[in-house]
Amino acid sequence: IVPEEYISEGVVKAFEKVDLKGARVLLPRAAEARDVIPEGLTAMGATVDVVTAYRTVRSEKTREELEAIFAEGKADVVTFTSPSTVKHFLDILGGVEALPAGLKVACIGPITATAARKAGLAIHIHQQEYTIPGMVAAIEEYFKNKSD
Numbered sequence: 001i002v003p004e005e006y007i008s009e010g011v012v013k014a015f016e017k018v019d020l021k022g023a024r025v026l027l028p029r030a031a032e033a034r035d036v037i038p039e040g041l042t043a044m045g046a047t048v049d050v051v052t053a054y055r056t057v058r059s060e061k062t063r064e065e066l067e068a069i070f071a072e073g074k075a076d077v078v079t080f081t082s083p084s085t086v087k088h089f090l091d092i093l094g095g096v097e098a099l100p101a102g103l104k105v106a107c108i109g110p111i112t113a114t115a116a117r118k119a120g121l122a123i124h125i126h127q128q129e130y131t132i133p134g135m136v137a138a139i140e141e142y143f144k145n146k147s148d
Contacts, residue, residue: 006130007109008033012040021045028053034111037047056084063094077104077125077139081132083115096120103106108135121122 001018003010008070023046026144028039038048069075078099080086086107090096098120105121107113113123127138 006134007111008036008040011037015041015044019045023047024049026051030082030084031055031084047139055083058088058128060089061092063092063098066093067098068104075103076143077106079106079135079139080112080116081107081108082112086112086115090119097135100138106135106139106142108132 001014003014005013021043021044025041025046025048027041027048028051029037029056038050041048043070048135053064078089082090091097099121104124106125106127107123108127112124116123125138125142126135129137
């Protein structure tokens with residue numbers, strides 16, 4: 001089963017055509033993941049066992065290291081792949097006001113973009129496919145159009 005949209009809601013929707021009554025589903029996921037998939041599959045009759053496969057933890061990078069990257073002009077865009085990456089990045093940086101002017105922001109999908117906006121970030125790069133390849137393609141297209 002491949003969802004049309006690469007978000008939790010899309011995964012649940014993809015299972016709507018499957019009879020899950022009595023099925024057992026093992027769902028390894030991040031500790032911080034939303035409960036959309038297990039709740040959706042349970043509502044369809046499945047027994048869902050959620051296992052924490054990983055935890056998102058803050059990087060050991062320091063604010064000074066990030067500021068040096070920005071000062072040297074080594075970053076044109078910052079990418080976020082989950083709400084926790086938004087939170088941890090801004091925690092390290094000390095807040096949105098520490099972002100350099102002109103730095104562009106890309107988010108992998110609508111859930112991450114919502115978290116970024118709530119944190120005070122403007123999203124510059126939008127994509128249709130909520131995957132890493134989709135994000136890369138959107139970034140390439142954005143900068144290609146900026147140089148034309």
